[in-house]
Amino acid sequence: MAKFTNAATALMAVYATQSAIAFSPAASFFSQSRLTQATLSQNSRLFSAVEEKNKNVAQTKDTNRDEIMTFSYDMSIEPKYEKPTYPGTGNGLSGASGEYDVVVIGSGMGGLACGALSAKYGDKVLVLESHIKPGGSAHTFSRMHKGGKYSFEVGPSIFEGLDKPSLNPLRIIFDILGEKMPVKTYTGLGYWTPTGYWRFPIGSLKSFNDLLMEQAEDGPKAIEEWNALRKRLKTLGGSTTAVSLLNLRQDAGFLATTAGSLPFVATHPDVFLDLSLTFDSLHKTVDEIVTVPFLRNFIDTMCIFCGFPAKGAMTAHMLYILERFFEEGAAYSVPIGGTEQLANTLIRGLEKFGGKIQLNAHVDEIVVENNRAVGVRLKNGSYIKAKKAVVSNATPFDTVKMLGKPVRLTLEIISSG
Secondary structure, three states: OOOOOOHHHHHHHHOOOOOHHHHHHHHHHHOOOOOOHHHHHHHHHHHHHHHHHHHHHHHOOOOOOOOOOOOOOOOOOOHHHOOOOOOOOOOOEOOOOEEEEEEEEOOOHHHHHHHHHHHHOOOOEEEEOOOOOOOOOOOEEEEEEOOEEEEEEOOOOOEEOOOOOOOOHHHHHHHHHOOOOOEEEEOEEEEEEOOEEEEEEOOOHHHHHHHHHHHOOOHHHHHHHHHHHHHHOHHHHHHHHHOOHHHOOOOOOHHHHOHHHHHHHHHOHHHHHHHHHHOOEHHHHHHHHOOOHHHHHHHHHHHHHHOOOOOOOEHHHHHHHHHHOOOOOOOEEEEOOOOHHHHHHHHHHHHHOOOEEEOOEOEEEEEEEOOEEEEEEEOOOOEEEEEEEEEEOOOHHHHHHHOOOOOOOOHHHHHHO
8 A cells, every 4th residue: 555655755756836935944854755866856855945934034034125126127237236037027117107097016926917907997907917917826837848839837736616607816806807717627646755646636525535534544444534524623614605705894884794604604613713814824733633554644735835834833724624635626716818717817907998008117116195196107218197096016124115115005005015
C-alpha cells in the first residue's frame, strides 16, 4: 500500500509554475528523504525561494523606493532607480487628463471587478494600469524555447465554481455583468509524491473515501477522522453557503446585504460560538482530531491553495473546500486561454457599460484635498479628477506612497481608496 508522507514535495510537482511563496515551506521536508541529484537541485532552488521570501518580509519594514519596488517596468529613463526589469513592460507614461466618477488604480481582480460593477450601475469609470497587460497576478506570459512556445501562469490557474452558476464571487460577478468565460473542467488532481502517484478526486465523497482506504496508513481511521473534522466545522462551513462572500462589506450596509443568511442563523445559533475559529489557524482544530499522517499531509496540500500549510492558514480558507469539493458535480475549472481570460472577461463587462481601461499609465500621486481623495496625478504629469471615489487596487505600501506627504486617513479617505 503506497503511503503519502511528504505533502510539500507533492505540492511542488503540482504547482511548479506557481509563486515560490506557495511552496517554499517544502524546503524543510526535503532533508527527510533520500534525494536524487535532480531533487538536490530542486532543493537548492527552494532554499533560494525561502531566502527571497525573507527579503519580501524585510521589504515591508522599509518601503522607501531604494529598498523596494513592487512594480517592474522599463526604468531606463530613471537610471537612479534602475533595477532588473523585464523588457516590454512599458514605461508608465501613457494616460491623459480627464474627469470621471470613479478612478481605479490597478487592474487586478479587485480593481477590475470594482470598475466593471461601478460602470454597470451608472458611474463613469476609468481603470489605470501601470503594466502593459491587465489582470495583476492573473495574466499569462510566453517564452520561446527550441522552436516551441511555452505559456506560464503568473497567478492561480485552477479554480472551482466557474463552470456554472455558483457561490464563487468571480462567477457571480461574471453573471451580474452578463459575461461568459469558457473553461475546461477536471474532476481531480494528480499528485506525484516520493512514494508514488495518486489522484485527489473532487465531486465525490465516496471516491475520496476510496482514496483514503488505498493510501492512508489506517484507512478506516482516516475516514473516521475526516468525517469528524467535517462534522466539527459543518455549522461554520454551512455559513459559506448561506451568504455569498460578495455580500460581505465593512459598513452598516452589511445588515442589508447579509440579510439572506438570517434563516440559517436562526436554525444554527451555534454558529456564533464558532466565529472565533474563522480567523484562527486551522491546525489547532486539525491537531485535536486528525492523527493519520496521510490525512494530515493531505490537509496541508489543500491549505497551501492559500499559501500556507494548516499551521498558518485561516480556518476560513478550508471551510469552502470541506463543504463544496465533495458535492456531486463539483469540478476544477481552468480558463481556456489561460488565467488572463479572467481579466479579459471583466474588461469586456467594464467596456460594455461605458467604462475605460488605460494601460501603461502609472499613478504617481493620489491627490487629497480637505481629507478627501479627489483625483490622481499620473507619471506623465496628467491630472485625472474623481468626482465620487478613488479606489486603489495597488498594494498597501504603494498606496501609502502615492498619498505623498503624511495624510490623516479619515474614514472618508479609506472608503474612497
